[in-house]
Amino acid sequence: MTEETTYTPPKVWAPETDSENGGRFASINRPISGATHDKKLASGKHPLQLYSLATPNGVKVTVMLEELLALGHAGAEYDAYLIDIMQGDQFGSGFVDINPNSKIPALIDNSTPEPTRLFESGSILLYLAEKFNALIPSDPAGRTECLNWLFWQMGAAPYLGGGFGHFYAYAPVKIKYCIDRFTMEVKRQLDLLDKHLANNRYMCGDEYTIADIAIWSWYSVVMTNEAYEAAEFLDVNIYKHLQRWTQEIAKREAVIRGRKVNRSFGPLEDQLHERHDASDFETKTQDKLNPEQAET
Numbered sequence: 001m002t003e004e005t006t007y008t009p010p011k012v013w014a015p016e017t018d019s020e021n022g023g024r025f026a027s028i029n030r031p032i033s034g035a036t037h038d039k040k041l042a043s044g045k046h047p048l049q050l051y052s053l054a055t056p057n058g059v060k061v062t063v064m065l066e067e068l069l070a071l072g073h074a075g076a077e078y079d080a081y082l083i084d085i086m087q088g089d090q091f092g093s094g095f096v097d098i099n100p101n102s103k104i105p106a107l108i109d110n111s112t113p114e115p116t117r118l119f120e121s122g123s124i125l126l127y128l129a130e131k132f133n134a135l136i137p138s139d140p141a142g143r144t145e146c147l148n149w150l151f152w153q154m155g156a157a158p159y160l161g162g163g164f165g166h167f168y169a170y171a172p173v174k175i176k177y178c179i180d181r182f183t184m185e186v187k188r189q190l191d192l193l194d195k196h197l198a199n200n201r202y203m204c205g206d207e208y209t210i211a212d213i214a215i216w217s218w219y220s221v222v223m224t225n226e227a228y229e230a231a232e233f234l235d236v237n238i239y240k241h242l243q244r245w246t247q248e249i250a251k252r253e254a255v256i257r258g259r260k261v262n263r264s265f266g267p268l269e270d271q272l273h274e275r276h277d278a279s280d281f282e283t284k285t286q287d288k289l290n291p292e293q294a295e296t
């Protein structure tokens, strides 16, 4: 029997001072909200200022912005700054002013009479879709279906990331109860998506929308083994329709670009730490900025 199964919760919980048991995220987890230090955020010339990291929640927004630019919406031009969540950048005062919840992605729209702050990736996708009247169906029934799936994703991802991913890949001990519980739920989600995509090209039929962007950003990395190295464990190859949709969206130019923005891991040619101009994809990825690192 492991130590965890015999754990008796105290009357009042208190955080452990010894962080060894906390796993990979022990250094950034706190039981209180708010800023830990003063730090003003940088700001660029474009209407939209993004503070993010290329995790699935961050990728949703950079893909959306690149899709809008590809559609010709110049008002979607943006400056993207890297927030290193493992270094605690999300607890700087400037970031907390935009997102009191201290999580990426966070966005400022400077094109409104007063700057508009945005946090929560679903809220950001919906705001941008409405602002540019793009990537959301215009008929009421289609719009409702799109929002059904967008909100489904926002509710479902914590079971995938915070539940399955955490206990399968990150927890310092493997606890069968937790892994079984969240694997059951994640496989149910994959099956749900697979069945839906058997009869629909995209999540809302023939139209590619913010629902696809939100769901793809999370579920594609599970399908391709990039997240949690769990593709074999989850037997993802049985989800044929989900595979087809994953691969089709991965080929979109805007998706290829969006995935690189604020990425600080993986191949150097895919890491564009900050993005201020479309040309940055050609000249400012890490392999170009640090050619000596690229050669080693």
Ligand SMILES: N[C@@H](CCC(=O)N[C@@H](CS)C(=O)NCC(=O)O)C(=O)O
Pocket: 028, 055, 056, 057, 058, 085, 090, 102, 103, 104, 105, 119, 120, 121, 122
């Ligand atoms: N529901 C939020 C979740 C955002 C979120 O969990 N962001 C993570 C990275 S994917 C984060 O910033 N974590 C930092 C922390 O927890 O301190 C959204 O969709 O925007």
